Amino acid sequence: MGNTKTKTVEHHGLALDWAAGHGPITGALSATTGAYAVATVGTLAHMPPTWALAVGTVGAIGHTASGLRQKLAARTIGARAASWLLGSGWTTWALATGPLNWAALGSLAVIGVGMGAAARATGLYEEARELEALAAAERQVARELSAERRQIAAEWVDRVQRVCGITLRVLALEMWPTNTGFTIDAELPPGGITYDRIAKENARLSADARLPHGCTAAACPGIDQGRVLIDVTTVNVLAAEVPYPSDYSALSVHTGIPWGYRTNADEILTYLREQCALVVGPTGSGKTNMVHVILAGFARAKDILTWVIDLNAGSAGLPWVRPAMQAGAGEAVRPGIDWLASTHEEALLMLDAALRIGLYRKRAYQDLMAKANTDLLPVSHEIPQIMIVIDEGAEILTSNDPETRKLAKKILEVIRMLRAMGLRTVLTALGATGAVLGNVMIRREAKTRVALTGGATEGMDLSKLFPGARGLRIEQAPHKGTGFMGTPESPAGLFGTWRILPTQISEIVHATSERHPRLDAVSAKAAGPDYARRWDHARTAWINDHEPSLPAPDTDTTAPAARTGGGLNLSAHRTPAQAPAATAADGVDAEFERLIAAEFTTPNAARDQKPPRPGLNLSAHRDEDNAARQAALTLLIAAGPEGTGASAIARQLDRYGTTRQTVAGWLKAWTDEGEAIRIGTGTKTRYVHHTHAPESPDEG
Template identity: 85%
Template sequence: MAAKTQTVTHNGLALDWAAGHGPVTGALSATTGAYAVATVGTLAHMPPAWALAIGTVGAIGHTATGLRQKLAARTIGARAASWLLGSGWTTWALATGPLTWTALGSLAVIGVGMGAAARSTGLYEEARELEAIAAAERQVARELSADRRAVAAEWVDRIQRVCGITIRVLAVEMWPTNTGFTIDAELPAGGTTYDRIARENARLSADARLPHGCTAAASPGIDQGRVLIDVTTVNVLAAEVPYPTDYSPLSVHTGIPWGYRTNAEEILTYLREQCALVVGPTGSGKTNMVHVILAGFARADDILTWVIDLNAGSAGLPWVRPAMEAGTGRVVRPGIDWLAATHQEAELMLDAALRVGLQRKRAYQDLMAKANTDLLPISHDIPQIMLVIDEGAEILISPEPEKRKLAKKILEVIRMLRAMGIRTILTALGATGSVLGNMMIRREAKTRVALTGGSTEGMDLSKLFPGGTGLRIEQAPHKGTGFMGTPESPAALFGTWRILPNQIRDIVHATSDRHPYLDAISAKAAGPEYARRWDSARTAWITDYRHTEPDTDRPAPAPAGDAPASGGLNLSAHRTTTAPMAPDEDALAEQFRREIDAQFATTPEPGKPETPVRPGLNLSAHRAEQAGDSAAQQAALTLLIAAGPEGTGASAIARQLDRYGTTRQTVAGWLKTWTEDGTAVRIGTGTKTRYVHRQHAPDGPSEG
């Protein structure tokens, strides 16, 4: 059983009788013990030789113990001498008597000598122990640095051979991932810069016989006379890495992860004041990169994401659909805050963003003054708005009138709303002069990504990364890999994670309760267009795809006058691959009107009260101002639908509407209106102009 420490308290003084002795207490204990033995021994007539024998045994025992503990010779000698001196004094005192001033004075001198010797040997042993530890550490360092010294010598020779300069290696740091190392070196005098090494990236990699996808990338060091050389020895970009399953909260202030470097470290983007540009040709993984970006924004608790994708909204749909699925058991908010898939919706979004930014400038002056900043303090209560515009760079250079209107508004958002926390992320299909020709984009988009996927066409890295040297597309041949540069990290190889629809759904559910709401001041400025962004009339295009997909198992159409069994508009009776309408077009038009009336109640009979319109598709735009033209316009729309993917023209429709007395000019006006609101798509020009209904258009249905 271990000895217990007994502490006795007397008059407030705690005495620990199990504590060890120091130089003073040890000497005091030895001298008082020797005096006590001499006094008692004199009274008991003890033979003096016994004290000398006991001291000799003690000296021999302490010597053996010191040798076993590998103590210094001076320590062993000091302890043995203390025993011999103490026993020698005791023997002399027993022979002559301890009660003399000579005996007491000599004992005091011996005690002082014991204490000094104990203090000296204690310091010496402590120094020996520290030196032993330091020697062991130096030995470990020598063993660990043997490889580093070999690496340093090898790369000094290689850089001299390839670049023609002699560097002095200060340190070599092995990466924890065991995928490479970093060399910290001092450049030679004479104004040599790190660019001399950075330009020879490919030649250095070839000389080192690095695997494909591995590089020797040079970057600035701690000062302009130093250089850091990152040497990758394992191609971590070759393998597909899934998006991390850690959905912990993020913030625009702490950075959003977009990918990882060749040393497996995450790359964080800081977008409080920056815009971003992501470039990638078809098949390079650009869409996946957009989803990775949206995943980071969804995890942030101070960011609202607005997405513009004129390609049927495909970039944002996976982040919206989980919120529209039934059977989740709880309310799930979309992973993005607004989705625009048409020019009209995109204009509403951009106009709302401009109003929000201008209103924030006026309304939050007191808040910025209190925080002593000229930037709006972004938080969960006042979130940042990130506008993600898929192929937005192409919108900026498009000659189409509708896209030019959008481009003007996008540039206004970029130029005016930095301080108010509204930033943009544009994507593009290539890094060309036309895409990067806008000075606003080059100045504001300081975070830039080039996903190459091995494609060299239209990927001029020197235009996207003007300061980057030694960047070669063949270094990133894999899908989802490329180059990324930020103000905090120079352009270099990187890879992005693979994210799949199931994980997107998991992220939407995991982060639903975390999304902020637009602050009241901004929401009021955004207006009803923002408040009604998820109305069924404006989101029907997301779920109505079920009614237009080919389905061989679809039951026969319901009888005339009955609502379709599917609960939505059933146009299966009007889909035909045969030629144009037959003489029974009146019956067809009548059935079409009955189906509209049964489902949406948009054409009430005169004199009857109008049935309340249920939320959903609104066809009021297709009703003519005069009752007499309503039937003709509906018949014209029916003819347009029946024409199928081949389409038809104003003259062809007018010829079949003779009984209504409708002229070609009237039909042309309807077609123009339908083209503007998205009901129809115009194909061709001049005499070859034809119109195709949106459900037969090459790009598929889109909302009107």
Template identity: 70%
Template sequence: MANNTATNTGPVWDWAAGHGPVTGALSATTGCLAVATTGAAAGMPPGWALAIGTAGAIGHTVTSLRERLSARTIGMRAASWLIGAGWTTWAMTTGPLNWAALGSLATFGVGMGAAARATLLREEARELEAIAAAERQISRELSAERRAIATEWVDRIKRVCGITVRVLAVEQWPTGAGFTIDAELPAGGTTYDKIARESARLSADARLPHGCTATASQGIDQGRVLIDVTTVNVLAAEVTYPTDYGPLSLHTGIPWGLRTNADEVRAYLREQCALVVGPTGSGKTNMVHTILAGFARTTDVLTWVIDLNAGSAGLPWVRPALAGDGEGMRPGVDWLASTAEEAELMLDAVVRVAKHRKMAYQDLMSKANTDLLPVSAQIPQIMLVIDEGAEILAGTDKESRKLAAKILEVIRIARAMGIRTVLTALGATGAVLGNLMIRREAKVRVALTGGETEGMDLGKQFPGSRGLRVDQAPYKGAGFMGTPESAPALFKSWRILPNQIRDIVAATSDRHPTLDTVSSKAAGPEYARRWDHARTAWMRDDQPAPPTQRENGSTGGLNLSALRDEQRPARTSAEEELARRFREQIDAQFATAPEPGTTEPGAATEQPPTAAGLNLSALRGEDNAAKDAALALLLAAGPEGTGASAIARALADEHGTTRQTVVGWLKTWTDDGTAVRVGAGTKARYVHHRHAPEA
């Protein structure tokens, strides 16, 4: 069989390459010899060669002048043309094929090559020197500016802080928004925080614009300091979330906003929890959406959201998928809880997942030689985002305490198993930051100030940091962010628009990982049925919240109240009067029983007659028995009071009562004065009028 593969072992000639000193001389001499030989044989007049050479010399001189070549190079090129033309004219006259002609031609070629090499080296040297001269000029200009900055700030630091530093370098930021000074601290144990404490005074002395600061941080060693000086206020402008929705990873960090030098600031949450603080109007909700956007873009994170304020933080990330905006679209978050009951189901599932992972993945961690679960797209990390979760931890009511205990358990046991939390709060106060677990685990911290001073203790939020003031970031979405990798400093959160949320959900739908089989089994049926229609009906337009789900997925009994929760048309006064008379006639004729629950617990009640008759109240007996039991629980709760969820849980096993039903009773009792509502929101509780504060 013939071998059709040809092996080329010789040199490859590049015909597109230009002439060098050797090939140029060889080309010129062979050309002269060919013209002289042909001209002598054809009887061509010798003067033609001289005229052509003269024209070539003039043409190359003109082009060399345009290229601003040196005089030596111009002279070498013109001489080469003239000498070549002179030799060709002489050889055509005397004959080119003799030893004198060939020897002189060879000498001419060698001389031309050497001259071309020398002039080429000289031109390269001239070009390098010109570039170096330009760089030196730029350096002199920059050095002059840097020297002026260094001198100015050495004087300023001495005047404001009382210490003399030696500036080693000044780096201008590429964005033009400021610069960084690298300075050496004086001997005698002076530390960088002596400058950091005077940030506000330094900024005022430098006459920096509002929103610009001079902040000091640790240098390369403890005897150095870095001073970041912002000269352009980048916090005032609204910066929309980047439209590049490319994939991210938990291990490479998730961008949460921009520093004042326009660099992205990233949160690394494999082992750290996060705490985001921001009062109303500071842009905290927008920041939560930015955080959820980053998690949605990752390939190794599943996001579970708890928001007891009607689930508002997670709804925009769920609705596009529920509305069917795209075929096969998945929600931007993996689980959303809007009620305390659903939050308990979620937290219980998280704890089970963490404990089961510890047992099931021992071999995997042993092979990887690590005590941290290797998080990947196959075994994703669960990020638990709890809006106003810090307030839940600080709550004193029974419901909040129960949720808080579960949240703290997740934070305490789940770090190694790839489960971390992001908590938000309305203020940086002692009540929020008083928990040691939060202070220890939430090393990624954000304080969105929005100019608000009440409840914004930056010293508690960023302990050990100096010179941070709320009035440095008076703009919505602006504040301070600190991580274990970067010291607390000003930053600006991106503005994310509703249409961007829909776009991100659509763009990242096929990127979300699925919960690994081991974890999904541990999470149980509560996780598997999280998107059941009954549990997501409240997420759709004009749908009431679903009945409270018990841990086994049922309501614990026959829920007759569901028939009464349907919307009924309002009755007119005439219809009400007619209904009242009809009930009186029935009671008179059939001796029906009195309405249960109309007397207080413990009071003597008149027993219904034993005579045969139609007892319409029998149809309501079970429901009213539950109502009596609920009123008894309310009375037994004393001055502390209780809530709808607690009453519903106590009655669920015996009566199958749902939280919605209890809420209706409590509202009725509040309206008629039987109960008094104390507090608001998730902290609301109900107290019997006997124990009410005003009683």
């Protein structure tokens, strides 16, 4: 017969689900039509009428038993049994008298309507019974929970009365979703009693409640001055090490940056648009880890550029730079921070650039602030905020070293002058001492404060760091990475920070690479060459320089010259060989330079530089020309997408004595080489560096 083929037939029109249950209308219709069909067929077949009555009786008994098993209401069971008996009774009568008359049809219609109405009524009644049963169960749970809460509230009313001599009236008690504690909202007694009376006895309340170590009973202000909130922690969530969250979603300086979590597992957000921050922690308390958590939050933000000053070999910023330097060819990875300074000289360049940016923004963005009707610079992805993280910066401010005092002066100028223009600082310190906190500027501007104790008591005066806070004891935070944190939005209290490892830092750098903003053109112009050349090889060679630094060579000119023949050269241990002059082309990862920032320049000028030689320097004029050419290229880059012209560049090179014709020749040469792009003609001619050119093709 050949192969059997299956044909799919598509049906159009009303789709009937024969497996679906009946509602009040379809059920009544099914019952009445069924009864009419039985009566008609039974009349033609001369069926005994009593058979229909017997079937209806059996159906009524079966549905009654089923309803009892399902614990249905009596009216529901009665309605179903009555439907069977009425249907079978009508069928019996119709079999005896004949179904083909108006009396039979009319009575059947009345029975059908009655069945539908009864089914609808019983259905609504059963739904109401079910809802009432659920509500009763919820009320029972609430009564049990309320009883537990009333017991806890009564215990703490007695406890506060016993320890503090105050009679509270508890208004509410909220159990934390994490099941690690609860919060009591209570009304203070009349007579001018404030929450401080309870806050200063936090330690005694915790001891009276027999709370575990690391758990506290902390009192803080309520919704008004006559109310108090008592946060009681019953589980020490700070004892365990918690990894940094794997959610690297975008953040903003306006919506807050998470720095840690409270004892109730709630995240603590810092709002640093107008605030500075101070992080204090002795050695071994987890301060370096905290710095990396801070940098991770800044890296995730879409409107923050992070600059880091760490005079300890730049160790705080290196993990955020190296993933970009080690990226493979063609992989677009930008570092997690925008500038890293590891020396006094580089830090001075950074701070000078910050001051120039802030002062220039005050003039350049007046129209923007007027349009936004605000005296604060509208920070966004296009105009990012600059956060300067200074590791052990508080110690810099208290140092007596002349070079360090120069840094301290500029740090204080940034803190004092540039709040409105979106430049803020995060300082760290080794201890909360009077020397560190003696500066009025720090106490006034650093409203976000962190004290990582790690159980250390030396040099950790919490009363100086958190004036006015009561009941803070170092013993409450003995674990590494735990301590106390206070912000203007959240009073000082216990907190813990996440553990972040180098592997996760690398993940964050890669995940947020495309999210980092670039310095706006106005600020880049103000920052000048110091910012544009921040990733030059000459200024970042130390990152990849793993050779130990050797002592300065002996200046004794009578030392014998190194032999060129074979054999053992013992003088090599005494006089290190002179290393060749470093150039911008030697050992530079070109891909890294291309991807980190748009402000990079070609290393042609640096390649022409030679180490200075004693005696008459006949190449001085050539070196000066190279310096002027390099400065002109830097100005072209700093001009951004708007570009600049030969006259504008020549005016800024007065100190070199460079003429406009010379600059025009350089611009023409750069245009021929593809380094610059010419836009416009005649008097409207301007040049744009290729990294800022619109719709420029990707660089290989």
